[in-house]
Amino acid sequence: MTLKLKKTLLAAAVALSATGAHAATELTVYTALEADQLKAYSKSFEQANPDVKIRWVRDSTGIITARLLAEKDNPQADAVLGLAATSLLVLKGQQMLQPYKPKGVEALSGQFVDKDETPSWIGMDAWVASICYNRIEAKKHDLPMPTSWKDLTKPVYQGHVVMPNPNSSGTGYLDVASWLQTFGEEEGWAFMDGLHQNIDRYTHSGSKPCKMAAAGETPIGISFAYRGAKLINQGAPIDLGFPSEGLGWDMEAAAIVKGTENLDAAQKLLDWSVTRDANVIYNDSYAVVAMPGVAKPVPNYPADIADRMIDNDFEWAAVNRERILKEWQQRYDGKSEAKK
Amino acid sequence: MSATLTRTGGRSDLDYETWLQRLVVAAGVLFLLVALLMPLLTMLVKSVQNGAGEFIGLSNFVDYFGNPALTRSILHSLNIATWTTLIVVSTAFVFAYALTRSGMVAKKGFRLLSMLPLFAPSLLPALSMIYLFGNQGILKDWLPVDSIYGPVGIVMGLSFWAFPHALMILITAFSNSDARLYEAAKSMKTPPWRVFLTVTLPSVRYGLINTIFVIFTLTITDFGVAKVIGGQYNVLATDIYKQVVGQQNFQMGAVVSVILLLPALISFVVERRVQRHQSAQLSSRAVPMQPQKSPLRDGLLALFCTLTCGFLLLVIGMAVYASFITFWPYNMDLSLNNYRFDMMDGGGWASYFNSLQMSAWTAVIGTTVVFLVAYMSEKIKPMPTARKLLQLLAMLPMAVPGIVLGLAYIFFFNHPQNPLNGIYGTMTILVLNTLVHFYTVCHLTAVTSLKQIDGEFEAVSASLKVPFYTTLRRVTLPLALPSVLDISVYLFVNAMTTVSAVVFLYSAETTLASVAVMHMDEAGDIAPAAAMAVLLMMTSLVAKGLHWLISHQILQRTQRWRQR
Numbered sequence: 001m002t003l004k005l006k007k008t009l010l011a012a013a014v015a016l017s018a019t020g021a022h023a024a025t026e027l028t029v030y031t032a033l034e035a036d037q038l039k040a041y042s043k044s045f046e047q048a049n050p051d052v053k054i055r056w057v058r059d060s061t062g063i064i065t066a067r068l069l070a071e072k073d074n075p076q077a078d079a080v081l082g083l084a085a086t087s088l089l090v091l092k093g094q095q096m097l098q099p100y101k102p103k104g105v106e107a108l109s110g111q112f113v114d115k116d117e118t119p120s121w122i123g124m125d126a127w128v129a130s131i132c133y134n135r136i137e138a139k140k141h142d143l144p145m146p147t148s149w150k151d152l153t154k155p156v157y158q159g160h161v162v163m164p165n166p167n168s169s170g171t172g173y174l175d176v177a178s179w180l181q182t183f184g185e186e187e188g189w190a191f192m193d194g195l196h197q198n199i200d201r202y203t204h205s206g207s208k209p210c211k212m213a214a215a216g217e218t219p220i221g222i223s224f225a226y227r228g229a230k231l232i233n234q235g236a237p238i239d240l241g242f243p244s245e246g247l248g249w250d251m252e253a254a255a256i257v258k259g260t261e262n263l264d265a266a267q268k269l270l271d272w273s274v275t276r277d278a279n280v281i282y283n284d285s286y287a288v289v290a291m292p293g294v295a296k297p298v299p300n301y302p303a304d305i306a307d308r309m310i311d312n313d314f315e316w317a318a319v320n321r322e323r324i325l326k327e328w329q330q331r332y333d334g335k336s337e338a339k340k
Numbered sequence: 341m342s343a344t345l346t347r348t349g350g351r352s353d354l355d356y357e358t359w360l361q362r363l364v365v366a367a368g369v370l371f372l373l374v375a376l377l378m379p380l381l382t383m384l385v386k387s388v389q390n391g392a393g394e395f396i397g398l399s400n401f402v403d404y405f406g407n408p409a410l411t412r413s414i415l416h417s418l419n420i421a422t423w424t425t426l427i428v429v430s431t432a433f434v435f436a437y438a439l440t441r442s443g444m445v446a447k448k449g450f451r452l453l454s455m456l457p458l459f460a461p462s463l464l465p466a467l468s469m470i471y472l473f474g475n476q477g478i479l480k481d482w483l484p485v486d487s488i489y490g491p492v493g494i495v496m497g498l499s500f501w502a503f504p505h506a507l508m509i510l511i512t513a514f515s516n517s518d519a520r521l522y523e524a525a526k527s528m529k530t531p532p533w534r535v536f537l538t539v540t541l542p543s544v545r546y547g548l549i550n551t552i553f554v555i556f557t558l559t560i561t562d563f564g565v566a567k568v569i570g571g572q573y574n575v576l577a578t579d580i581y582k583q584v585v586g587q588q589n590f591q592m593g594a595v596v597s598v599i600l601l602l603p604a605l606i607s608f609v610v611e612r613r614v615q616r617h618q619s620a621q622l623s624s625r626a627v628p629m630q631p632q633k634s635p636l637r638d639g640l641l642a643l644f645c646t647l648t649c650g651f652l653l654l655v656i657g658m659a660v661y662a663s664f665i666t667f668w669p670y671n672m673d674l675s676l677n678n679y680r681f682d683m684m685d686g687g688g689w690a691s692y693f694n695s696l697q698m699s700a701w702t703a704v705i706g707t708t709v710v711f712l713v714a715y716m717s718e719k720i721k722p723m724p725t726a727r728k729l730l731q732l733l734a735m736l737p738m739a740v741p742g743i744v745l746g747l748a749y750i751f752f753f754n755h756p757q758n759p760l761n762g763i764y765g766t767m768t769i770l771v772l773n774t775l776v777h778f779y780t781v782c783h784l785t786a787v788t789s790l791k792q793i794d795g796e797f798e799a800v801s802a803s804l805k806v807p808f809y810t811t812l813r814r815v816t817l818p819l820a821l822p823s824v825l826d827i828s829v830y831l832f833v834n835a836m837t838t839v840s841a842v843v844f845l846y847s848a849e850t851t852l853a854s855v856a857v858m859h860m861d862e863a864g865d866i867a868p869a870a871a872m873a874v875l876l877m878m879t880s881l882v883a884k885g886l887h888w889l890i891s892h893q894i895l896q897r898t899q900r901w902r903q904r
Contacts, residue, residue, distance in 0.1 A: 028848060035685040035863065055848040058685065059585075060862070066588040073756045076765055076847065136670075137475075159486075167586035201489060201571045204862040211864030216476045216669055237670060333409050333574070333582075 024053045025265045030068060032061040032170055033082035033252070034207065034227070040281055041081070045272045052265040060205045061087055061170025068257070072096060078260040079269050081124075084170040085251035086177070088121040089318030097121060098256040098263070102270040112251065112290035121255040122273055125286035128305055129175050129248040130225040131241035132210035137219040146220070149179065149243040153194030161198045162209040163222035165333070167325050170250060171206025171224050176328060177317040178248025178310050189331070196332050214238050226285050229300040242302060246310040250317075252286075357807050361720050368713040369726050372733035374760070375776045379752035380740065386751050387594035400595045410579060410592075414599065417575045420491060421560035421603075424498045428506045428555050431499075433548070435648055436510035438641035441517070441540075443633030445642060451511075453649040456656060458504045459880035461837040463857045464873040465500040466568035468658040469493045470866055476669040478658075489571030497565040500655050502558050503648075506551045513547020519629040546614050553607035553614075560603050561741030563840040568861050576600045577743050577840065584747060584844065594751070597744040608739035656877070663871035678871040685863045686856025692875065695853040698770050699835035699883075706775040706782065707828040711820070714786035715812060719798050738780035742840030749773050750844050765847035777841045778834045782827045789823035790816070822891060829887040833880040 033041065035058060042054040057077065059067070065087040068077060072094065080088065091097055092114075099118040112123030131152075133145050143160060146152050152161055164172030180188035200218055203209055209221030210228050214236035225247075228240045254273045256266040272278055279291040287301050288309075297303050390396045404410055438444050439451055457465070472479050473488035473496075485492050521543075525535045541548075563577040570578060576596055584593040662668060666675045682688035713734065717727045737745075753764045763769045793816060801811040817824070839854045846852050853872055860869035 036683045039682075057848040059859070063585045066585050069588045070584075070590060070750070071754065074754055074761060074764070165586070167582065200487070203864070205864065208862065208864030215667075215864075215866070217470075217474055235667065235671070330407065330409060333572075 024051050025262055026053050026055050027262055027265045027269060028055045028057065028076060028078045029269065030057045030064050030077040030080050031082040032059065032064050032084065034285070036230075037082075037285055040284065041278075044277055044281055045269060048272055048275075048277070049265075049268050052268055054269075060168050061173070062166075062168040065090065068096065069094065075257050075259050077257045078262045079254065079256050079266040081254045081269065081273065082252045083255075084174070085121065085123060085253045085314050086173065086317045086321060087170065088253050088255050089314060090321055091255070092120045093318070096258055098258040098260065098266075100256050100267055100270055102267070102274045104271070105274050107276075108274055108290040109292050112253075121253045122270060123251040123253045123290050124273060124278070125282040125290060126249045126251050126288040126309070127171070127174075127286055128225045128288070128309055129171065129178065130223065130228055131243065132213040132221040132223050132228045132231070133239045133241050134213045134216055134219050134237055135239060136237045137213075137216045141219055143219055145239065145241050147241070147244055149182075149195075149245050150191065151243070152198060152220075152222075153191065155198075157198045157220065159198065159200050160219045161195070161222065162201050162203060162212055162218045162220070163195075163199060164206045164209060165202040165204060166328055167333070168204045169206040172202070173317075173321070173325070174248040174250040174312075175222060176324060177320075178246070178312065180324065181313060181316070182245050182248075182310055189327075192328075192332070199332075202332070210238070225287075225301055225305060226298075229298055230285075232300040240300075240302070242305070242308050247305070247308045249288075249309045249312055251314070252282075358722055361716065361722055361808065364712060365716050365720075365723050365726050365730065368709075368716055368730050369733070371709065371713075372730065372736075372776075372779075375772050376733060376736060376740075376779075379745070379748035382752040382755070383594050383597055383744070383748040386591055387598050389591060391591060400591050404592065404595045404599075409574075410596070413574045413576050413579045413596075416491070416573055417560050417577075417600075418603075420494050420498065420566070420575060421556050423491070423495045424502060424559040425552055425555045427495065427499050428502045428559075429510075429548070429551055431648055432503060432506035432510050432551070434641070434644055436507055436514050437540075438645050439511060440514035441629070441631050442638050442641050443631050444638045444645070450645045450649060453652060454507055454645075455504050456652055457501050459833060459837070459884065460501070460656065460659075460877040461839065461854050461857060461873050462497070462501045462562060462564035463568050463839060463854070463861070463869070464659050464877060465497040465655050466493065466565045467857075467861065467866060467870045467873060468500075468655045468662075469497050469569050471658050471662040471668070471870070472654070487571065489569060490573040493569035493571070494566050494573065494575070497569055498559050498562055500652060501562075501565065502555050503652070505558060506555050509547055509551045509554060510544070513544040513551075515628075516626075517543060517629040518626040520625075520627050522629060550611055550614050553611050557604050557607045557739075561600060561743070561840075563741075563743045563843070564858065567839075567858060577741065580743050580747060581843065584750075590747075590751070593747055597741075597747055600741055600744055601739070604739045604741055608735075612735070659870045660874050662867060663874045665867060668867060678867040679875070681856070681868060681872060684856075684860050684865050684868045686853075686859035686872070687851025688856075691851040691856040692853045692872070694767075694850055695836055695876070696879070698767060698774065698850070698852060699832045701767065701771045702774045702835040703828040703832040705771060706778075706831040707824055709775065710779065710782040710827055711786050711817075711824055714783055714790055715816065718787055718790045719795070719812075719816070720808060734783040735780055737776055737778070740777075742777050742838060743843070745773060745777055746841040746844040749841075765845075765850070767850050769845055770842055770850055770852070773841050773845055774835045774838060775831070777838065778831060782830060785823050785827050785830070786820070789820045793819050825887055825891055829883055832883050836876050836880050836883075 031038070038056050038058065042056065045054060046052065061084045064083055068080070068091060088097065097120040099116060099120045101118050102122060105113060105119070105122060113119050114121045131146060141160060143156060163175065166172035166176045176192070179191055183191055206224055207227040210223030210231060212218045213221035214231040225240060228238060231238060254270055256263070256270060260266050276291060276294065279289045279294040282289040283295050283298070287295055287298050287305050289295050387400055388395060388397060435454065439447050469488050471477055473483045473493070474480070477488070521539045522535065525539055561577055563581065566575045566578050567581065576599060580593050580596045580600065583589045583596060663678050664674045664676070666673045666677055713730060717730045749769065752758065753761055753769060755761060797815050798808065798811060801808070837854055839858055842852055843855055843858065846855055853876055857869045857872045860872065
């Protein structure tokens with residue numbers, strides 16, 4: 001009886017661990033894309049490559065970056081698609097990316113591709129900071145639409161602003177990195193000190209501040225333009241604000257994880273990521289995409305957003321990422337009870 | 341007679357049996373060493389290493405205590421745990437008193453309602469708080485503080501969730517009463533308040549101390565509630581999560597884990613000591629007390645219980661209602677939109693089915709393992725030292741917070757040199773982790789029921805040369821069937837609702853519904869998160885309902901001996 005039981009248990013354990021044994025290659029792709037975008041991406045890729053099936057692992061930028069770094073010695077991902085370029089630069093610094101030059105990469109505009117001879121990462125599109133402003137709640141509290149980042153430090157906004165935590169959110173980090181670049185380090189931190197006085201809460205993800213604004217939990221959320229446009233299209237009573245100092249942005253990019261057993265399939269994914277079809281899909285959500293001439297206006301998304309984006313130094317943002325995040329955590333994380 | 345003779349003839353039979361017993365005991369010890377002790381030790385080692393894996397002594401701890409943003413969380417956690425314990429234990433104390441010692445009406449109903457939070461993921465009350473007291477909450481104006489996001493929200497959410505745990509222990513404590521003491525007090529005309537202080541309170545003091553420590557441990561180690569409703573109020577468990585997932589700082593995660601282990605270990609030791617005292621309390625001549633009616637007291641107690649259950653129902657009802665609202669608060673039409681999980685974070689409907697699968701495996705495999713180990717440690721004779729070790733290891737999981745266990749599993753099972761690293765990212769590691777996480781209560785349940793079965797059965801069987809596994813199958817298992825069913829439903833429900841331990845361990849193919857609730861909340865999709873939490877609660881209730889049916893229908897046949 002006992003032996004039989006042990007055998008059954010063993011068989012069960014084997015059955016449990018035997019996961020993917022399918023005909024098509026299963027490609028594990030880590031991503032920080034929004035959950036509602038993933039279906040369209042995998043559908044288009046799998047139509048072009050019926051022998052490969054994508055398994056998405058999705059989380060916020062900081063979490064996906066953390067997982068990739070944690071699994072450095074025992075990589076679980078084959079490729080990365082839709083992760084902030086600043087994060088991929090960190091991974092590249094750790095020798096974790098497999099350089100590859102996708103077929104047709106020449107068609108992309110130069111600033112979207114890693115400068116190395118054989119690039120380690122390929123940009124897809126840019127996502128851009130913006131303010132989600134709930135008209136109904138703002139009216140209740142008599143809050144004008146902020147026109148500049150510095151406006152947000154005014155006492156009138158105290159407790160009415162929510163922004164993402166840069167440690168977990170890529171949007172949060174691009175905000176912080178852009179403020180430090182636009183205002184300079186010293187003035188940048190001083191600005192954030194002021195902003196911190198008005199922040200109600202730092203959220204885990206970059207889209208949550210905008211969703212909170214859309215639900216009236218907070219009048220103002222610092223988020224990104226795509227989420228705002230999407231929520232407006234869903235009927236949320238919000239407007240998008242674009243501060244005059246310029247908008248921080250980051251690139252979503254793709255790369256192959258070094259050591260993957262599915263190199264061939266991973267290369268196919270990169271090949272797909274630079275195609276016109278792929279860029280058309282990116283354009284459903286982003287106004288600025290890697291392939292010139294593809295972008296058509298996205299509903300409720302500002303047409304002139306490219307002109308408002310700051311001149312972003314990705315190399316600087318990647319090299320200083322750890323230092324900035326640490327400093328940010330020391331200054332603002334878990335200190336909010338002092339503010340009220 | 342002749343049959344016995346033929347049996348005695350084969351002496352090797354006996355040896356085979358002893359060897360089998362030794363093998364199972366050894367397998368049990370090995371299981372708990374690999375699945376519990378070694379991961380924890382790996383974590384301890386990580387806390388004194390740097391990112392490159394070099395030994396750096398206590399410098400991680402020095403860093404930790406030099407960072408006020410992190411150390412403040414210790415105070416926060418203590419603050420939360422103290423308040424919640426105070427609220428929960430005092431409420432549960434009165435509630436348990438009402439259920440056991442008063443002539444109050446509708447006791448069964450109150451008791452049933454008070455158990456409901458056991459079936460909800462701890463995230464559910466936190467999500468409810470947003471709809472009740474958030475900035476768009478329906479009872480926002482009742483909130484005495486500025487914002488529900490913070491300590492007040494955490495304490496309220498945790499109070500909901502921890503209440504039945506306190507109530508269960510206190511009901512047991514109050515049930516052991518000796519009516520003779522009360523009769524003596526009455527004949528001496530002792531005033532009721534003195535009876536309460538000198539008779540009632542001392543008789544439940546061990547149960548009370550026990551409850552205080554259990555609730556304190558539960559709340560200081562909680563992850564889910566603080567994650568959802570904590571706002572900027574960081575606690576130790578959320579710090580571990582942030583260090584690991586946000587900062588990529590696994591060493592610091594290990595340091596915070598070690599710190600979080602301390603209060604849990606202290607309360608574990610205290611509880612063990614209390615347990616030892618408790619057994620001698622009730623003499624065999626004690627006469628169980630029959631509750632007397634007293635209209636005023638019973639009325640007040642009924643009011644108290646109504647209010648308490650009202651709060652529990654309000655929290656659950658709010659989550660259920662909000663899960664059907666199209667777009668809170670601007671479009672209050674009812675719809676099923678929030679149940680369209682496939683457009684959301686966390687893995688969609690697949691997560692729900694993964695959770696079902698994981699819970700079923702945990703219940704089946706877990707019950708088997710728990711029962712076998714308990715049987716071996718209670719009913720057989722060989723390898724006394726190994727069995728002692730087994731008992732000790734089986735008690736340890738209670739002192740290990742889920743999030744700490746989860747992190748320990750990453751360190752141990754994702755190590756490239758670990759031959760078992762193939763289970764990383766599979767369903768197996770989730771089942772293993774969940775089983776170990778909830779091991780102790782199951783073990784205690786099994787041991788208690790095995791202790792009730794007379795050891796003579798084994799002795800007689802052995803003298804009749806019936807192999808132990810036949811006794812186990814034909815006598816012990818049928819007798820212990822009620823507790824076996826209890827264990828399996830306990831494992832199922834907890835596997836459905838747990839977040840803390842599995843949050844580090846799921847993979848793309850094994851996303852879980854409880855974790856999906858957290859992810860949807862993180863992404864700002866509060867209503868779908870509430871919907872998934874409601875779905876998990878309903879599933880757990882269905883499982884419990886099935887358990888009740890089976891217990892009452894089938895067990896009536898096997899358990900007839902219990903009634904006279």
